[in-house]
Amino acid sequence: MLVQVPGGWNPLLGRLAIDQIPYTNPILAPLFVAVVIGGIILLGLITYYQKWGYLWKEWLTTVDHKKLGVMYIILGLVMLFRGFIDGLMIRTQQVWANGPQSSGVFGAVHGYLTPFHFGQVYSAHGLIMILLAATPLLVGFMNIIVPLQVGARDMAYPYLNALGLWITAAAVALIMISLFVGDFAHNGWFGYAPIFELQYSPGVGVDYWIWTLELTALGTTLGGINLIATIVKMRAPGMTWFRLPIFTWASLSANIIALTSFPALQVALFLVACDRYFGSHFFTAGFGGNLMLYTNLFWLWGHPEVYFVILPAFGMMSEIFPAFSEKPLFGYITMVAASFAIAGVSWLVWLHHFFTMGAGPEVNSFFSVATMLVGIPTGVKVFNWAFTMYRGRITYTAAMLWAIGALFLLLVGGLTGMMLAIPAINYMVHNSVFVIAHFHSMLLVIVYAIFGSVLFWFPKVFGFKLDEFWAKTMFWLFSAGTVLVFVPMYMLGFMGQTRRLDYVFNTAWHPYLVTEEIGIAVYCLSVAAFFVLLYVSIRDRVKNRVGQDAWGTSRSLEWLTHSPVPFYNFAVTPHVNARDELAWRRHNGINEAQPTQYVDIHMPNNTGVAIYIGALTFVLGFALTWRVWWLCLLSLVAIIVLMIVRSWRGDPGYIITAAELEKMEREAMQRQQQVEGHLPHHGGHAVPSGAMAYEGQKVSPLGTPPSSGDHH
Amino acid sequence: MSHGHDNPILHPEVQMSSTRGYFTGFLISLVLMAAATAMVSSHAFPPFGLLMVITICAAIAIIAQIYFLLHIDVSEHNIWNTVSLVLFIPLFILTIGLTWWMFSQLYLRTMPMMPGMH
Numbered sequence: 001m002l003v004q005v006p007g008g009w010n011p012l013l014g015r016l017a018i019d020q021i022p023y024t025n026p027i028l029a030p031l032f033v034a035v036v037i038g039g040i041i042l043l044g045l046i047t048y049y050q051k052w053g054y055l056w057k058e059w060l061t062t063v064d065h066k067k068l069g070v071m072y073i074i075l076g077l078v079m080l081f082r083g084f085i086d087g088l089m090i091r092t093q094q095v096w097a098n099g100p101q102s103s104g105v106f107g108a109v110h111g112y113l114t115p116f117h118f119g120q121v122y123s124a125h126g127l128i129m130i131l132l133a134a135t136p137l138l139v140g141f142m143n144i145i146v147p148l149q150v151g152a153r154d155m156a157y158p159y160l161n162a163l164g165l166w167i168t169a170a171a172v173a174l175i176m177i178s179l180f181v182g183d184f185a186h187n188g189w190f191g192y193a194p195i196f197e198l199q200y201s202p203g204v205g206v207d208y209w210i211w212t213l214e215l216t217a218l219g220t221t222l223g224g225i226n227l228i229a230t231i232v233k234m235r236a237p238g239m240t241w242f243r244l245p246i247f248t249w250a251s252l253s254a255n256i257i258a259l260t261s262f263p264a265l266q267v268a269l270f271l272v273a274c275d276r277y278f279g280s281h282f283f284t285a286g287f288g289g290n291l292m293l294y295t296n297l298f299w300l301w302g303h304p305e306v307y308f309v310i311l312p313a314f315g316m317m318s319e320i321f322p323a324f325s326e327k328p329l330f331g332y333i334t335m336v337a338a339s340f341a342i343a344g345v346s347w348l349v350w351l352h353h354f355f356t357m358g359a360g361p362e363v364n365s366f367f368s369v370a371t372m373l374v375g376i377p378t379g380v381k382v383f384n385w386a387f388t389m390y391r392g393r394i395t396y397t398a399a400m401l402w403a404i405g406a407l408f409l410l411l412v413g414g415l416t417g418m419m420l421a422i423p424a425i426n427y428m429v430h431n432s433v434f435v436i437a438h439f440h441s442m443l444l445v446i447v448y449a450i451f452g453s454v455l456f457w458f459p460k461v462f463g464f465k466l467d468e469f470w471a472k473t474m475f476w477l478f479s480a481g482t483v484l485v486f487v488p489m490y491m492l493g494f495m496g497q498t499r500r501l502d503y504v505f506n507t508a509w510h511p512y513l514v515t516e517e518i519g520i521a522v523y524c525l526s527v528a529a530f531f532v533l534l535y536v537s538i539r540d541r542v543k544n545r546v547g548q549d550a551w552g553t554s555r556s557l558e559w560l561t562h563s564p565v566p567f568y569n570f571a572v573t574p575h576v577n578a579r580d581e582l583a584w585r586r587h588n589g590i591n592e593a594q595p596t597q598y599v600d601i602h603m604p605n606n607t608g609v610a611i612y613i614g615a616l617t618f619v620l621g622f623a624l625t626w627r628v629w630w631l632c633l634l635s636l637v638a639i640i641v642l643m644i645v646r647s648w649r650g651d652p653g654y655i656i657t658a659a660e661l662e663k664m665e666r667e668a669m670q671r672q673q674q675v676e677g678h679l680p681h682h683g684g685h686a687v688p689s690g691a692m693a694y695e696g697q698k699v700s701p702l703g704t705p706p707s708s709g710d711h712h
Numbered sequence: 713m714s715h716g717h718d719n720p721i722l723h724p725e726v727q728m729s730s731t732r733g734y735f736t737g738f739l740i741s742l743v744l745m746a747a748a749t750a751m752v753s754s755h756a757f758p759p760f761g762l763l764m765v766i767t768i769c770a771a772i773a774i775i776a777q778i779y780f781l782l783h784i785d786v787s788e789h790n791i792w793n794t795v796s797l798v799l800f801i802p803l804f805i806l807t808i809g810l811t812w813w814m815f816s817q818l819y820l821r822t823m824p825m826m827p828g829m830h
């Protein structure tokens with residue numbers, strides 16, 4: 001039943017053989033040595049400082065949504081860096097391999113990458129940036145912020161949350177190891193039939209691609225289920241649907257898209273796997289297969305996916321603009337409606353990625369109109385943000401600069417998207433670098449929103465602000481890089497440069513390619529500025545400490561608890577009285593009201609099961625890629641056994657007693673006092689009647705200290 | 713904390729699961745899948761007829777799985793299941809329907825007619 005693979009195969013190691021390690025490759029071999037040395041140094045340092053126990057207890061086995069979120073973000077940033085290096089390599093190859101006179105090294109006729117290697121670099125770049133950089137970064141933020149914004153103590157399923165992270169990490173490990181063991185796919189990030197069929201891609205690259213995608217799809221789906229359940233079920237009392245912060249609404253709409261669309265990707269890839277492993281003919285050219293059916297299935301997921309990543313970014317912008325304009329968000333209801341309109345329409349437009357298939361004028365017109373409809377809710381959002389800033393008291397913090405930058409990019413990306421949505425134009429520029437420039441504008445909206453959010457929410461998570469000067473330096477360098485790379489790219493698209501060229505024949509394009517390369521150099525500077533930013537901020541962390549409301553103008557519930565957020569989030573579940581609860585409390589003078597009494601709380605225990613299962617899914621992916629059947633079976637059985645054992649045991653959780661809670665809260669308040677210079681007072685003044693600050697506790701008059709009481 | 717930490721086994725949606733239900737669902741799917749495979753590999757009907765028959769098999773399998781494995785019905789305690797079902801049906805119709813439409817239009821222009829179709 002299994003297909004015969006070309007090259008060697010043996011039952012013990014599958015297709016693995018020593019010649020699969022590219023030790024003769026002049027780029028990979030030194031990199032491999034560097035990675036090994038770096039890895040040894042890192043592990044050595046952890047051992048030397050005896051941090052293994054700390055790492056294991058506090059991070060690797062945690063189920064705390066904030067720590068998992070931080071790890072998601074670190075993972076995303078690392079992959080953003082890797083993807084950036086890929087981008088740098090692509091740009092350098094094109095500027096070098098330009099025209100018949102251009103030189104070639106390392107076995108390439110032109111430039112320094114052979115077509116085979118160039119194909120792998122751009123395929124990895126796209127896959128990494130969308131699914132292993134942007135997605136983990138956004139999921140990380142949703143993980144941290146959503147439970148805080150809805151006033152929950154954790155996600156609905158803390159253990160599932162850890163599982164999602166570690167499965168995503170397994171996907172990352174799989175694509176990273178493809179650098180050093182075997183090679184990666186060269187079929188682009190989305191794949192084409194029939195080039196990914198075994199006949200045309202006999203190596204393991206496509207298999208790496210399949211299983212990496214399957215694992216991220218799985219991890220993201222699990223995360224999506226968790227976020228939806230959290231938003232639906234875990235809202236604090238008083239947090240009615242129309243008091244939900246917009247970021248939470250955006251997360252809800254995005255995760256509904258994820259939950260409904262990722263299965264399409266998983267099925268499409270399983271069918272590709274069937275073709276490659278069992279010799280079926282779903283996407284072959286003969287035997288009843290249908291090439292375009294793959295493209296159809298892929299974009300059935302692919303287009304909703306791009307909205308899955310942009311909607312949380314819109315949500316982030318919707319939080320940053322009001323905070324730094326000192327005004328409530330303009331058009332809250334329309335913002336919610338627009339998010340869901342975008343989510344809904346995103347299901348109706350996927351054919352715009354293959355207008356050129358030639359389904360005829362009726363079909364193309366339908367999808368063209370549907371695509372352009374997306375512009376309406378998106379336009380609503382843009383105007384809402386503009387009106388939020390209009391006549392606001394704007395402070396141009398670095399976070400605000402990133403958000404404004406995102407707004408401009410959205411305009412550029414949206415308008416070029418509209419052009420692409422017209423079939424007559426699309427036939428001219430499809431698969432040109434104009435499309436590349438379009439979606440990079442869009443994906444940069446996400447990157448800008450993410451960096452804005454890093455600055456905006458960093459003090460909430462870590463208790464101190466990042467350095468404004470270096471953050472702004474980074475912003476301006478990054479923006480200069482963006483303009484220098486993508487404006488010439490739009491132009492080249494119009495001039496007819498197609499995408500994915502390992503050799504650019506037209507020497508008239510040289511000045512544009514050089515400009516793009518300069519842009520990449522400027523991007524490198526902004527990456528350096530980012531590292532300086534981290535260094536300077538951590539060095540000055542004591543000076544930059546903040547209290548609960550880090551910016552003084554924040555609006556939603558996450559700013560109500562201490563910074564850094566204690567592991568139990570809220571000592572007592574807050575009672576929500578208004579949309580923009582913190583702004584409402586500040587307005588009524590009770591933003592520092594503390595609970596009058598504490599009660600015991602129930603928390604989930606740490607567990608190592610999630611990281612074990614993550615590691616096993618990596619082994620499974622690796623074994624499938626190399627066709628080591630016994631290892632596939634072993635890891636699969638181990639995963640199932642672990643799941644059953646864990647479900648059987650369950651998690652009784654543990655209790656933080658009211659007394660312990662009180663002690664921790666006092667310490668947190670003392671820290672806050674050191675930062676802000678006064679003790680938070682209990683209760684407030686001018687409180688509207690019927691208001692409730694904490695669950696079951698009326699806002700009390702000034703001066704009653706919180707006490708644990710004797711009711712548990 | 714008092715909410716939601718009572719015995720999860722007692723939740724109504726968990727109570728709905730039964731070993732018999734799971735096995736019935738599993739068996740029905742298995743039989744349908746085997747039947748479809750057998751019909752296709754033995755060329756039991758002309759191609760277009762086969763397509764219709766295995767589509768019907770798939771539809772029955774889906775319904776059986778929704779009912780026996782996912783326990784989706786329209787009762788009160790399953791309200792969120794109903795919501796997701798309502799959300800899912802239009803998506804299902806849209807994606808399958810539009811795919812059908814675009815490929816039929818494509819085939820009109822590019823393909824010979826499938827044997828057994830008229």
Ligand code: HEM
Binds near residue numbers: 190417426429430
């Ligand atoms: C106003 C909204 C938008 C419109 C009208 C639009 C339109 C289009 C069209 C027509 C294409 C196909 C171009 C071609 O291949 O010929 C395209 C490609 C693409 N768009 Fe958009 N788009 C919009 C928003 C977005 C957003 C929000 C994102 C992501 C964050 C995005 C990401 C992409 C990507 C990744 C591709 C190409 C993928 C590839 O071929 O590798 N677009 N867009």
Ligand SMILES: [Cu+2]
Binds near residue numbers: 302
């Ligand atoms: Cu699209």
